[in-house]
Amino acid sequence: MSEPLFGRVALLGIGLIGSSLAHVLRRDKLTREIAVHTRRAETLETARKLGLGDHYTLDPAEAVRGADLVVVCVPHSAYAEIAAKIAPALAAGTIVTDVGSVKGAAVRDLQPALPPGVHLVPGHPVAGTEHSGPAAGFAEMFDGRWCILTPLPETDPAALDRVTRMWRSAGMRVVTMDPAHHDMVLAITSHLPHLIAYTIVGTATDLEETLKSEVIKFSAGGFRDFTRIAASDPVMWRDVFLNNRDAVLEMLQRFTEDLTALQRAIRWGEGDKLEELFRRTRAIRRSIIEANQA
Amino acid sequence: MSEPLFGRVALLGIGLIGSSLAHVLRRDKLTREIAVHTRRAETLETARKLGLGDHYTLDPAEAVRGADLVVVCVPHSAYAEIAAKIAPALAAGTIVTDVGSVKGAAVRDLQPALPPGVHLVPGHPVAGTEHSGPAAGFAEMFDGRWCILTPLPETDPAALDRVTRMWRSAGMRVVTMDPAHHDMVLAITSHLPHLIAYTIVGTATDLEETLKSEVIKFSAGGFRDFTRIAASDPVMWRDVFLNNRDAVLEMLQRFTEDLTALQRAIRWGEGDKLEELFRRTRAIRRSIIEANQA
Numbered sequence: 001m002s003e004p005l006f007g008r009v010a011l012l013g014i015g016l017i018g019s020s021l022a023h024v025l026r027r028d029k030l031t032r033e034i035a036v037h038t039r040r041a042e043t044l045e046t047a048r049k050l051g052l053g054d055h056y057t058l059d060p061a062e063a064v065r066g067a068d069l070v071v072v073c074v075p076h077s078a079y080a081e082i083a084a085k086i087a088p089a090l091a092a093g094t095i096v097t098d099v100g101s102v103k104g105a106a107v108r109d110l111q112p113a114l115p116p117g118v119h120l121v122p123g124h125p126v127a128g129t130e131h132s133g134p135a136a137g138f139a140e141m142f143d144g145r146w147c148i149l150t151p152l153p154e155t156d157p158a159a160l161d162r163v164t165r166m167w168r169s170a171g172m173r174v175v176t177m178d179p180a181h182h183d184m185v186l187a188i189t190s191h192l193p194h195l196i197a198y199t200i201v202g203t204a205t206d207l208e209e210t211l212k213s214e215v216i217k218f219s220a221g222g223f224r225d226f227t228r229i230a231a232s233d234p235v236m237w238r239d240v241f242l243n244n245r246d247a248v249l250e251m252l253q254r255f256t257e258d259l260t261a262l263q264r265a266i267r268w269g270e271g272d273k274l275e276e277l278f279r280r281t282r283a284i285r286r287s288i289i290e291a292n293q294a
Numbered sequence: 295m296s297e298p299l300f301g302r303v304a305l306l307g308i309g310l311i312g313s314s315l316a317h318v319l320r321r322d323k324l325t326r327e328i329a330v331h332t333r334r335a336e337t338l339e340t341a342r343k344l345g346l347g348d349h350y351t352l353d354p355a356e357a358v359r360g361a362d363l364v365v366v367c368v369p370h371s372a373y374a375e376i377a378a379k380i381a382p383a384l385a386a387g388t389i390v391t392d393v394g395s396v397k398g399a400a401v402r403d404l405q406p407a408l409p410p411g412v413h414l415v416p417g418h419p420v421a422g423t424e425h426s427g428p429a430a431g432f433a434e435m436f437d438g439r440w441c442i443l444t445p446l447p448e449t450d451p452a453a454l455d456r457v458t459r460m461w462r463s464a465g466m467r468v469v470t471m472d473p474a475h476h477d478m479v480l481a482i483t484s485h486l487p488h489l490i491a492y493t494i495v496g497t498a499t500d501l502e503e504t505l506k507s508e509v510i511k512f513s514a515g516g517f518r519d520f521t522r523i524a525a526s527d528p529v530m531w532r533d534v535f536l537n538n539r540d541a542v543l544e545m546l547q548r549f550t551e552d553l554t555a556l557q558r559a560i561r562w563g564e565g566d567k568l569e570e571l572f573r574r575t576r577a578i579r580r581s582i583i584e585a586n587q588a
Contacts, residue, residue, distance in 0.1 A: 077565075126512060130579070146512055185508045188498050193516025196490055199556055201575040203549045204482050214479045218420060218440055219582045222487025225519045231579035234572035241560045241568055251497070252557055256550075258500075259493045263546055266535045271371075274535055278528035281495040285424070285525035288513045 005165055006031040010067040012060055012082055014038055014047045015233070016128060017099045018073035019137025022052040024170040027139050037063035039078070047134045061089035069162070072098035072110065076239035079109035092117030095159045099125055101186060101236075103150040103179035105243035111152070119159035122150045122179060125172060126190070132233040143171035150179040187247035191240055192255060195248065197229035198237070299459055300325040304361040306354055306376055308332055308341045309527065310422060311393045312367035313431025316346040318464040321433050331357035333372070341428045355383035363456070366392035366404065370533035373403035386411030389453045393419055395480060395530075397444040397473035399537035405446070413453035416444045416473060419466060420484070426527040437465035444473040481541035485534055486549060489542065491523035492531070 009031040011018045018036075025031050036053035037060045038044040048056050057063050064070045064086045074082060079100070090096070096118055100106045106122040114120055127145040129136065147167040151160050164174045177185075204215045204223070219227060241248055265273040303325040305312045312330075319325050330347035331354045332338040342350050351357050358364045358380045368376060373394070384390070390412055394400045400416040408414055421439040423430065441461040445454050458468045471479075498509045498517070513521060535542055559567040 148512070181508075184505060185512055188494075188501065188505070189509050189512055189517040193494060193520055195556060196494065196553070197516060198572055198575050199553045200482075200487060200490065200549055201578050202571050203545070203552045205574055205578050206548070206552075207482065211478060211482070214475075215483050216578070216581050216585050218442070218479055219483055219585075222491060222523050223483040224582065225523065226487055227575070227579040227582050229516050229519065230572070230575035232572075232576075234569050234576060237572055238565050238569040242563055242565050245560055245563070248560060249557065252553075252560075254500070255494055255497045256553070256557075258497045259490070259546075259550070262489060262493055263543065263550075266539055266542060266546075269536055269539075271532050271536050275528050275532040277496050278492055278524075278526075278531055280499055281492050281521070281524035282526075282528060284495050284499050284510070285521040287510050288518065288521050291510050291513075 004029055004031050005162060005169075006069045008033050008035060008067040009069045009071065010035040010037065010063040011053065011071050011073055012037045012063060012086070013073035013078075014043065014052060014134045015073060015236075016132045016136045016141075017125065018071070019047070019050070019052055019134040020127075020139060020141040021071060021073070021099070021137075021170070023137055023139035024142065028169045030166055030169055031069070035063040035067060039074070043134060050134055052134060060085045064094070065089045066091075068094060069166075070094060070096045072096065072100070072106075075235050076100050076102055076105050076109070076243040077235075079106065080113070083110045083113035087113045087115055090115055090118045093119075095119045095121060095162060097121045097123045097163050099123060101190065101240045102244040103148075103182045107150075107152065107179055119156045120152065121155055121159050121163045123163060123167070124148045124150070124182065124186070125167060125170070126186075127172070128232070130228050130231040132236070139170070142167070145172055147172035147174045148182050149174060149176045150182050151176055183244050183247045184250075187244055187251045191244055191248050192251045194229055194232065194237055195241065195252070196255075197226040201227050201230040298323055298325050299456060299463075300363045302327045302329060302361040303363045303365065304329040304331065304357040305347065305365050305367055306331045306357060306380070307367035307372075308337065308346060308428045309367060309530075310426050310430045310435075311419065312365070313341070313344070313346055313428040314421075314433060314435040315365060315367070315393070315431075315464070317431055317433035318436065322463045324460055324463060325363070329357040329361060333368070337428060344428055346428060354379045358388070359383045360385075362388060363460075364388060364390045366390065366394070369530050370394050370396055370399050370403070370537040371529075373400065374407070377404045377407035381407045381409055384409055384412045387413070389413045389415060389456060391415045391417045391457050393417060395484065395534045396538040397442075397476045401444070401446065401473055413450045414446065415449055415453050415457045417457060417461070418442045418444070418476065418480070419461060419464070420480075421466070422526070424522050424525040426530070433464070436461070439466055441466035441468045442476050443468060443470045444476050445470055477538050477541045478544075481538055481545045485538055485542050486545045488523055488526065488531055489535065489546070490549075491520040495521050495524040
């Protein structure tokens with residue numbers, strides 16, 4: 001039997017991503033032990049019942065003591081505080097990574113607190129479902145999906161390599177990217193679609209009662225997909241928008257301009273403009289299908 | 295063997311819905327014969343090769359001659375012209391129905407042309423995929439979905455009953471509704487989601503080349519769902535927006551107001567407003583799941 005990749009992995013936070021990673025670490029025997037930390041006692045108890053770790057603690061410093069990999073799996077708003085709490089307990093050589101959706105914010109909130117000799121490898125496994133919490137995780141969630149790592153110029157290549165091997169083991173295709181570039185790409189492919197889904201489902205909620213009950217009843221086609229997206233974890237998504245503000249506002253501005261142009265085309269009956277766009281977007285769908293088959 | 299529901303059904307147009315219905319008519323032996331009309335010779339040839347009908351013609355009047363049910367399955371922009379063409383060939387007692395997404399427009403464009411004694415039963419089987427054309431159809435597409443019929447006060451109850459039985463046989467849950475009310479409900483559950491999906495995919499297409507290729511590569515989560523929606527038939531959707539203009543503009547206005555409020559919350563870092571909405575939309579998702587289980 002080959003040596004496991006890690007001796008001790010500390011999972012700080014055990015929601016959908018953290019618990020899915022715990023399943024992968026077990027399945028693939030990537031670590032000798034898993035320490036689980038959560039902020040709330042109730043969540044910790046759930047994780048214990050699910051057998052997601054070997055050690056359970058409400059103290060993040062205790063979780064990371066002796067760990068060679070620390071995975072930050074909490075919402076972005078908790079990053080700075082948790083970094084300050086674990087910093088004194090981190091030994092030189094420890095790798096700290098995260099799974100957050102905004103890489104600029106991850107670097108901003110984690111890096112300053114980390115002691116010298118601790119290796120930060122910001123990461124974003126682009127995978128998930130609309131469910132959340134420790135019971136929602138499953139090992140296969142990462143399978144075939146992208147994991148984007150955003151190492152800094154000073155990131156230790158050996159640390160980057162070990163994090164890469166972990167996500168590859170989970171079945172992910174791992175790429176590296178500049179944090180700011182990551183945040184721009186995700187703003188349009190993930191954050192803006194979520195914002196819009198939340199908005200339209202909210203708009204429907206505010207309808208007159210007679211309309212609203214029928215909207216729920218006949219929620220077919222497009223709207224049903226939107227409600228699925230809009231069922232994602234509220235706190236996580238709040239933090240995404242607050243922490244990727246500039247990129248989201250930039251993409252939102254472009255989207256709004258385009259939507260206003262379409263609104264005008266509908267108002268004035270300019271069918272050719274509508275049809276032209278609809279043909280163009282159909283072609284994009286084909287590119288995406290081809291890119292994923294390639 | 296019981297008598298089939300119809301002697302001759304004329305399918306005017308044989309795209310995704312028309313071809314799926316043809317499969318149902320065959321499977322359930324609902325008619326003795328099917329006449330297929332298309333505007334383009336090429337599409338008619340495809341339908342013939344697929345064996346979707348018993349008679350094939352480029353002349354809509356020929357298709358409807360002797361039919362006891364005529365199903366209009368063309369985009370809304372072709373309704374008025376096809377109604378004028380078939381009118382002289384329609385015998386009293388014939389039922390005319392359609393499958394279009396906008397019921398106000400269906401009544402407006404079909405009713406005036408129909409001779410006395412011909413029964414109009416406007417209908418909307420709320421089912422589909424992102425694929426289009428005669429080869430895309432399959433009988434199971436309607437299974438478990440809603441079919442909304444919007445009879446007029448003067449619609450013959452017997453005609454309504456026969457159309458209802460056809461869609462029930464296809465596996466649909468059939469309800470009746472006022473045409474204007476249908477158009478408002480569908481504006482928010484279907485038309486607006488499609489418009490938004492088209493827009494955001496268009497916005498992504500217009501990105502700088504470096505970003506664009508990565509958007510295609512990393513099109514995960516939300517965006518991928520949106521590209522699927524935005525791959526739907528361009529002409530059909532153009533006609534939906536042109537023909538349900540008032541309801542779509544009304545819902546679009548509400549949506550834009552809500553989106554602007556969220557944009558402001560993001561800009562000013564008002565996390566509580568974001569979280570409150572995200573919790574509300576999650577609850578709506580649960581109502582929808584419950585409504586469909588009930």
